Amino acid sequence: MLSRFEVLHELLSDELACVDTEIGEILECNHHLLNEAVRHLRESGGKRFRPALLLLTARISGASREARIPAAAAVEIMHMATLIHDDIVDNARLRRGRPTVNALWGNNLSILSGDFMFARAFSALAEFFRPEFLVNMSKVVSEMCLGEIHQNFRKERLNVTEEEYLLRIEQKTALFIGECCRLGAMLSGACNSLADRFFDYGRFIGMAFQITDDLLDLGYGGSSGKEVGKDLQQGVLTLPVIHALGGQHGETLRKMLSGDIIPSASHEVLRILELGGSIGYARDMARSFADKAREVLTGLPESPEKRALESACEFVLERHS
């Protein structure tokens, strides 16, 4: 049986293949190593979640295929660029089960390839589309960087509040997904209210996506294709941990995490998270964001695309990678 995500992809498989070709064309250049790095990234695949959502909102809004393919390619390239730089910052060696660009070719090539990809993606957006797209998109990219900076450079690590966590994942993940959904609608010149609605849809689903991703990092929900326990190892506190720090065993957990050697996703940490219901708490929060995303769609005319957007609200909670 096809998973919900496969159903979503089946509807778009033809267009997603075109998006992949377009990505190759936008990033074409005359440097062998850069080409290899780009090929590696394209072959590593990934879920193509952002371009898929953009294609769906674009189709619902009546945007032409000629507009939606390059727009979807541009946002995926931006996403790829942020991943390359994040993997350096996180010193990640694996992504989607394959070695990262920095693991294969070192940090320097990764920095420059990321910059190159950002620039080419902006260039493609500027060439094809209206300036408003660029204003929104570049603002969101600067928010993503701020989110990453807030996550990685925080003075009092163990005092992160739930509110700060939610703001951070909004900045680093949800706003960009929201913007991809809005862009889909804007391509057709759809009215602002529809565009803003899709933005909200994307932002909510993005929140659910990131909370689920953070659970995957702790080993909940299957294999992420990345190393498990990275967040704690790097002192990044995610929702279940923040919740548990405020709970019955908070003091014990605080002592464990204050140690010089952070036990990453050690057995003891996970036990405290489970005992206090913190895993369930995070799952519920993810579910409630996914529900909000679905509600935003209420009243839109029925279509395979709308159903796909609805099923994406399930997929983000279930995904195993």
Next chain:
Amino acid sequence: MLSRFEVLHELLSDELACVDTEIGEILECNHHLLNEAVRHLRESGGKRFRPALLLLTARISGASREARIPAAAAVEIMHMATLIHDDIVDNARLRRGRPTVNALWGNNLSILSGDFMFARAFSALAEFFRPEFLVNMSKVVSEMCLGEIHQNFRKERLNVTEEEYLLRIEQKTALFIGECCRLGAMLSGACNSLADRFFDYGRFIGMAFQITDDLLDLGYGGSSGKEVGKDLQQGVLTLPVIHALGGQHGETLRKMLSGDIIPSASHEVLRILELGGSIGYARDMARSFADKAREVLTGLPESPEKRALESACEFVLERHS
């Protein structure tokens, strides 16, 4: 007596101060470390060469002050962002005589701040101006990255030709300076021929600028505020070295540079460069590009701004930092 560059700056001092304020506003955010890094970069100053040229071509073309200040700020931010990333790639500890961002706060903050600055600069350009500006500018940024990649990731280091060198410095330096000059003209909606003329001016002066910069790296022409001999240390061959490799003492030089330990700007290397007239050769080449830049200005109505652009053709050859 004021140097040529100080004369140029005197004409623009008021506007350059506004550009600096604008840079601060565009980069305003709520993260203390990022703010510190931005303040450090602003205080480190630099020549503000690109915004100065943009302001001059904008004034000649009749662009309003309201348009030229944010445009000049945006290009300077893009330049600052490339410097931050280049300093990581080059592992540079000093720039303009002060510690680099990576030396002070590490590579991770440098990567993310550079991305943040790129995004905010694009955002400012997209907000204020026409999409063509973005297309050109983002293309040029992707060329800069390619230039850096070509420079840093080359298989057969010692076989770089003069042609490849010129292409590389055009990509990494000259096209962007050209684009800044073109942007100045485009702000006023000036005719394309004037904009293209300023692009050529900037491109030529950019070539002269980079060749002179490469001479500074070898210790010729005063202190650059950076460490001397960095290029050779990193296996980056610049014009004098490429010239000398093809000259009478080429084989000796090749052997010296093939060693495991590259003697950087050691006495012996410099002696070979001087003996074979390679320093003079590079100086002449820089001079000839500066002359080409000046020629492009022929026929433009006389004005303080035109004279400043002309004096910039001397400044790029003389500069001591």
